[in-house]
Each structure stands twice: as C-alpha cells, then as structure tokens.
Amino acid sequence: MSYVRRNLADGESVLYEGQVYWVVFLRPAALALLAIFVLVAGQVLGVGDQWIVVMLAPWAP
Numbered sequence: 001m002s003y004v005r006r007n008l009a010d011g012e013s014v015l016y017e018g019q020v021y022w023v024v025f026l027r028p029a030a031l032a033l034l035a036i037f038v039l040v041a042g043q044v045l046g047v048g049d050q051w052i053v054v055m056l057a058p059w060a061p
Contacts, residue, residue, distance in 0.1 A: 005014060 002017065004017070008014070
C-alpha cells in the first residue's frame with residue numbers, strides 16, 4: 001500500500017497513481033558523470049583553480 005493510500009481521509013479516494021520512468025534520470029546522471037570526468041581530468045592534468053574561474057566567469061556575477 002502506498003503512502004498516499006495510507007493517509008487518505010474519510011471519503012477520499014485516489015483517482016490516478018503514476019510512477020517516475022527511469023529515463024528521467026539519464027540526463028542528470030550524464031551531467032554528473034561529465035562533471036566527475038572534468039574534475040578528475042583537471043586533477044590529472046594539473047590544471048589549477050584559475051582555469052575554473054576563467055571558465056565560469058561568463059556566468060558568475
């Protein structure tokens with residue numbers, strides 16, 4: 001029994017119950033992997049913090 005069904009008040013009923021499809025998580029997972037790759041590559045290549053500041057400068061206030 002779902003959380004919603006357990007917490008219904010008297011006279012209430014569930015009209016529709018949906019689920020999140022696994023494909024929804026592909027983009028965030030890909031972006032996380034890309035971020036990890038960039039951070040690891042930066043450490044391996046010895047790129048300092050100045051590179052990150054330069055890359056973020058157009059978006060940072």
